[in-house]
Amino acid sequence: MADPVTSDPSAADAADLDATAAAARVRSTGLRGVGQNLMRLRELSVVLVTAVLFAYFAIGQGSAFTGKDNLGNIANYTSAAAIIAAGEVMLLVCGEIDLSAGMTFAMTPILMMLLHNNQGLPLGIALVVALLVAAAFGLFNGLVTVLLRLPAFITTLGTLYLVHGLTLKVAGSHPEPAPTDGTFVQVFASQSHWWSEIVWAIAIVVVMQIVLTSTRWGAYTIATGGNYLGAAEAGIKVRAMKIRAFVITAVFAGFAGVLDGIHTPQSFDPNAGGNDLMFTAVAASVIGGTALLGGSGTVIGALFGALLLGILQDGFNIKGLSVNTFIMVEGIAIILAMVLNTQLTRFRRGARAE
Amino acid sequence: MTAPRDPSLTDEAAPAAVRTEGLAKRFGTVTALRDINLRVGHGEVLGLIGDNGAGKSTLVKILTGFHQPDEGRVLLNGEPVELRSVQHARSLGIETVFQDLALVNTLPVYMNLHLNKEPRIGPFLDKRRMRAQARRYLDDIGISIPSVNAEVANLSGGQRQAIAVARSVYSDAKILLLDEPLAAMGAKEGGIILDLVRMLRERGDVSIIMIVHNYAQVFDVCDRVNLLQHGEITLDKRTEDTSVEELLDLVATEYRTGGKFAAGRGQYLSEVRGDGTPGSAA
Numbered sequence: 352m353a354d355p356v357t358s359d360p361s362a363a364d365a366a367d368l369d370a371t372a373a374a375a376r377v378r379s380t381g382l383r384g385v386g387q388n389l390m391r392l393r394e395l396s397v398v399l400v401t402a403v404l405f406a407y408f409a410i411g412q413g414s415a416f417t418g419k420d421n422l423g424n425i426a427n428y429t430s431a432a433a434i435i436a437a438g439e440v441m442l443l444v445c446g447e448i449d450l451s452a453g454m455t456f457a458m459t460p461i462l463m464m465l466l467h468n469n470q471g472l473p474l475g476i477a478l479v480v481a482l483l484v485a486a487a488f489g490l491f492n493g494l495v496t497v498l499l500r501l502p503a504f505i506t507t508l509g510t511l512y513l514v515h516g517l518t519l520k521v522a523g524s525h526p527e528p529a530p531t532d533g534t535f536v537q538v539f540a541s542q543s544h545w546w547s548e549i550v551w552a553i554a555i556v557v558v559m560q561i562v563l564t565s566t567r568w569g570a571y572t573i574a575t576g577g578n579y580l581g582a583a584e585a586g587i588k589v590r591a592m593k594i595r596a597f598v599i600t601a602v603f604a605g606f607a608g609v610l611d612g613i614h615t616p617q618s619f620d621p622n623a624g625g626n627d628l629m630f631t632a633v634a635a636s637v638i639g640g641t642a643l644l645g646g647s648g649t650v651i652g653a654l655f656g657a658l659l660l661g662i663l664q665d666g667f668n669i670k671g672l673s674v675n676t677f678i679m680v681e682g683i684a685i686i687l688a689m690v691l692n693t694q695l696t697r698f699r700r701g702a703r704a705e
Numbered sequence: 706m707t708a709p710r711d712p713s714l715t716d717e718a719a720p721a722a723v724r725t726e727g728l729a730k731r732f733g734t735v736t737a738l739r740d741i742n743l744r745v746g747h748g749e750v751l752g753l754i755g756d757n758g759a760g761k762s763t764l765v766k767i768l769t770g771f772h773q774p775d776e777g778r779v780l781l782n783g784e785p786v787e788l789r790s791v792q793h794a795r796s797l798g799i800e801t802v803f804q805d806l807a808l809v810n811t812l813p814v815y816m817n818l819h820l821n822k823e824p825r826i827g828p829f830l831d832k833r834r835m836r837a838q839a840r841r842y843l844d845d846i847g848i849s850i851p852s853v854n855a856e857v858a859n860l861s862g863g864q865r866q867a868i869a870v871a872r873s874v875y876s877d878a879k880i881l882l883l884d885e886p887l888a889a890m891g892a893k894e895g896g897i898i899l900d901l902v903r904m905l906r907e908r909g910d911v912s913i914i915m916i917v918h919n920y921a922q923v924f925d926v927c928d929r930v931n932l933l934q935h936g937e938i939t940l941d942k943r944t945e946d947t948s949v950e951e952l953l954d955l956v957a958t959e960y961r962t963g964g965k966f967a968a969g970r971g972q973y974l975s976e977v978r979g980d981g982t983p984g985s986a987a
Contacts, residue, residue, distance in 0.1 A: 565829045570816060574809045581807035585820045586792065646811035 394652045396691070397639050401659040408666035415669050423545030427615050428661035429654070430552040431456070431624065434607035435632035436639070436653035437559040438600030443636055444563070445576040445593050446645030447503040449492060451510035452604035453629030458518040459485045459605030460612045460619040464527040474535040482605050488514060489601025493594030503597075511626070522621040529617045540614035548614040552654070555603065560650040572596060576645025604629075634681065635660060638688040659684070720783030722747045722912035723768065723799075723880055727777035730763055730936075737763040738936045741777065745880070745929075748909030750902060752923040752944075753916045754952065755933030756959070761916045764933070765882050768914065769801040770794030781880075798879030802886060806869045810858035814850055815839035817857050818872050842875050843868075847904055848897070863894030867901055874911060881905070883915035887922060895922070902926045920949045934959050 408416045415421065435452050442449055459481045466477035488510055496506045530536050540548040563569035574582035575592040583589045604624075612619040637643065638659060639652025660681060667677040721744045728741035738760045745751045753761050766772045768779065770788035778785050781797060788794045791801070808817050815835045816823075824831040824838075839853040848867045850860065857865055866886055873881055883902075887895040903926050905911055917923050923930050924944050932940035932955060940947070940955060 561829075565832070567823055567825070567830065570812065570823065570830065571821075573812055574820060577809035577811040578807065582809060582820070584791070584803070584807040586795075587821050646809070 394640055394649055394655075397652055397655045397659060397688070401655050401662060404659060404662045404666065408662065408669065412666070412669050416666065419545055421665065421669070425658070425661045425665045426545060426549040427611070428664060429657045430548040430614075431607045431611045431628060432631045432635050432657035432660065433549075433552040433654045434555050434610070435600070435604050435628065436635045436657055437555050437650050438596070438603040439632050440636050440639075440641050440648045440650045440653050441559065441563065441572055441596040442503070442593075442600050443576075443633075443641050443643055444645060444648040445572045445589075445596050446579070447496060447593055447596065448507065448633065448643075449489075449597060449600045449604075450504065450507040450626070450629060451488065451492065451514055452507075452600055452632065453624045453626050454511050454514035454518065455485050455488060455601050455604040456608035456611070456624035456628060457619075457621055458514050458608070460529070460609045461518055461522045461527050461621055463609060464529070464619055465521060468527075474530060474533075478535075478539075478609060481609075482602055485601045485605030486598050489598035490594065492601070493597035496597070497590045497593050515625075518621045522619075524621060526616075526618040526620040529612045529619055531617055536613055540610040542614050542617065548610050551610055552607075556650050556654045563648070563650055568592075568595070573646060573648075577647070631657070631660060634685050637685055637692075640688075640692060642692055643689075656688075719747075721745060721780070722749070722782065723914070724780040724783070725768075725777060726780065728764070728767060728774045728779070729776035730760075730767060730772060730774050736936055738767075738774075741936075741938055743931060743938065743941075745912045745914055747912055748906065749928045750906045750913040750915065750926055752927035752930045753914060753933060754918070754920065754923060754930060756956070759933040760936040761933050762884065763936075765801070765884055765914070765916060768794070768880075769799060769882055795876075798877060799882065800873035800876055800878035800880070801882040801884065802866070802869045802873055803884050806865055808857045808865055808869055811856060813854050813856055814843075814860070814868060815853040817868060818842060818853075818875070820872070822876065842871050846871055846874065846901060848901065861894060862890050863897035866890070866894075867897050870898070870901055874905065878911055881911050881913045883913065885916045885918065887917065887919065899926050920952050923952075924949065932956075 435456065439449060439452065462484055463474070463477045463481035466472045466480055467474050470477075472480065492503070492507050492510055495501055496503045531542075536542075540551060563572065571582065571587045571589075571592050574585070574587055575589040579589055608619070608624060612623065616623075632653075635656035636648070636653040637656070639649060639654070639656030641648035641653060663680060663684075664674075664677050667674070667680075723743070723745045725741050725743045728738055728743075729736070730738040741760075741764060743751075743764070753764065755761050763772060767774050768788070770791045770793050773788070779788060780786065781799075786797060788797070788799070794801075807820075809820065812820075815832070815838075818839045819835050824834045836853050843850055843853070848864070848871060850864055850868070857868065860868070870881070870883070870886070886898045886902075890898070899922060902913060902915065905913060906926065906928070915927070917927075927944050929943050930940070930947060930952070931938050932952060934955075940952070
C-alpha cells in the first residue's frame with residue numbers, strides 16, 4: 352500500500368527548498384498515478400464483481416441462467432433501475448436525492464393512458480404531456496428544496512406520498528392496460544425483443560455519462576456538489592443545476608415507467624415501481640461508485656450496479672434461494688460498496704502533501 | 706479622528722488603480738470603518754495589516770462589492786464606481802481570493818482554472834485546450850503542480866491557494882484582493898504564494914491588496930503598507946520608509962492606550978445587554 356517515495360526519509364529531511372519541492376512533486380506524481388488508477392478501479396471493481404457473479408451463475412446454472420428468457424429477466428430488472436439511477440446520480444453528485452422517483456415511475460404511464468383513453472390524445476402526445484407532468488413534480492422538488500432550503504430528503508418524501516396518492520386517485524387503484532402493438536410499442540420497448548428496454552437504458556446511461564464528464568452541465572453539477580459556495584462564487588448557477596437534476600430525475604423515472612409497463616406486464620399498475628425500485632436505483636448508484644456526499648459520481652457505474660443487483664436477484668431465484676436472502680445480500684453489498692468508496696477516497700486524499 | 710490627507714492619495718500624477726475617498730461603514734451602532742482614504746497604484750502591492758476587528762475584512766468586502774459603504778466612494782482609474790455586488794465588482798476587474806477557496810476539490814486542476822469559463826467544441830468541453838492553457842498559465846507564473854490532471858483535493862494548501870490566485874489573474878483581473886492568503890500555511894507553503902505575489906509585482910499588470918498578519922512577509926512582497934486600527938488607517942507608508950519595529954511600536958501603543966477603546970466597548974456591550982453590568986471585554 353505504502354508509496355515507496357513517500358516513505359523515503361531523505362526526501363522529507365531535505366532542507367533545501369527546491370529539493371523538497373521537487374520531492375513533493377515526485378511524491379504527488381506517484382500518488383496521483385495511484386489515485387487515478389484507483390479512480391478507474393472504482394468503476395472497474397463493480398464491473399469485475401458483476402462479471403464474476405455472471406460467470407458464477409452461468410457456470411453453476413447453465414442455460415437456465417444464460418437462456419434468452421432469463422437474460423430478458425435480468426435486463427428488465429436492470430433497465431428500470433438504471434434509467435432512474437441515471438437521474439439519481441446527477442442528483443447525488445450535486446448533493447441531493449429524490450425519494451419520489453419510484454412513485455413518478457408509476458404515475459406517468461397511468462397519466463399517459465388516461466390522456467389517451469379519456470381525452471383521445473394520440474399516445475405520443477399523451478406521453479409528452481405525462482412526462483411534462485413528471486417534470487413539473489421534479490421542478491416542484493427542486494424549487495422547494497433549493498428556494499425554501501428544505502432537505503431534499505423531506506421535500507421528496509412529501510412528494511412521494513403526494514404522487515402516490517394522486518396516482519391511486521386517478522387510476523382508481525386498478526391497473527391500466529398498456530398498448531400492445533403499433534409504432535408506439537415498437538419504438539418504446541416492444542415485448543417481442545428481450546433487449547428492447549435495456550437498449551433504452553444503455554442509451555440514456557451513455558448520454559448522461561457523457562453529459563457528466565464532458566459538458567458544462569456535468570462539470571457544474573460536480574462543482575455544485577463539490578463546493579456549493581465556491582461554485583456560486585465562480586458565477587455558476589448552483590441552484591439551477593440542482594433544480595435541473597430534480598427535473599431530469601423525475602422525467603427519467605416517468606419514462607422508465609412507460610417503458611417498463613409496455614415491455615413486461617403489458618399493463619400499468621398504480622403500485623408498480625414504488626419505493627423498492629427507487630431504493631434499488633439509489634443502491635445501484637452507490638454500488639456503482641457514486642458517493643452520497645456529492646461532488647463525484649458515475650452513471651456507467653450505476654448501470655453496472657443495477658446489473659449486479661439484477662444478476663444477484665435472478666441468480667438467487669434460479670438457485671432456489673429465498674428472496675429474503677437476496678435482500679440481506681443487497682443490504683451488505685450497499686454497505687460494502689460505500690465502505691470501499693469512502694476508504695478509497697480517503698486513501699486518495701490522504702496522499703495530499705502536507 | 707481624521708487621518709491626515711496625504712498628497713500622494715490624490716490623482717495628481719496619474720489616476721490610481723483603486724482609490725477610496727472617506728469610506729465609512731457602520732453595523733448598527735458599531736463603526737467598522739471611518740474615513741478610509743486608500744490608494745493602490747497600477748501594479749502596486751498594498752499590504753493591509755491590523756489587529757482582528759480593525760476593519761480589514763470589512764474594507765476588503767467593500768472593495769469586492771459584498772458590502773456597500775455608508776459614506777465615501779471608490780474610484781477605479783479615477784472614475785467613481787458603485788460596486789453593487791461581487792459579480793459587478795468582478796465585471797470591473799476586481800477579483801477576490803477568499804480564504805474559503807472557491808476551488809472544487811473533486812475536479813482536476815485544469816477544470817478549476819477554467820471554472821465557468823470553459824472553452825467548448827459544440828456542446829462538449831474542450832479538455833485538450835483547457836489542459837494546454839492550464840499548463841501555460843501555471844508555467845507562466847511559475848507554479849509547480851505535478852499535473853494539471855490532478856484532482857485539487859490531492860494538492861497542498863499552498864498549491865491550492867496558488868491555483869485560486871492563478872484563476873483570478875487569468876480572468877483578466879486588474880485588481881486582486883487576497884484575504885489572508887497565508888493563513889494556516891507553513892513557511893514552505895506560504896513561500897509558494899509569496900513567490901507568486903512577487904512575480905505578479907514584477908510583471909506589474911495587476912494591482913494587489915493583500916491582508917497579511919506576518920509583518921516580515923509584508924516587507925518581503927509589498928510596495929506599501931497600510932495599518933488599520935479601530936477602523937482607521939493610522940499608517941500609510943512605502944515599505945522602504947518604515948520598518949517592522951515601527952509597525953510593532955504602533956501596535957504596542959494601541960494596546961497601551963487600549964483602555965479607551967475597551968471601556969467604550971464594555972459600555973456598548975452593557976447597553977446591548979441592557980443589564981447595566983460592565984462588559985467582560987474590559
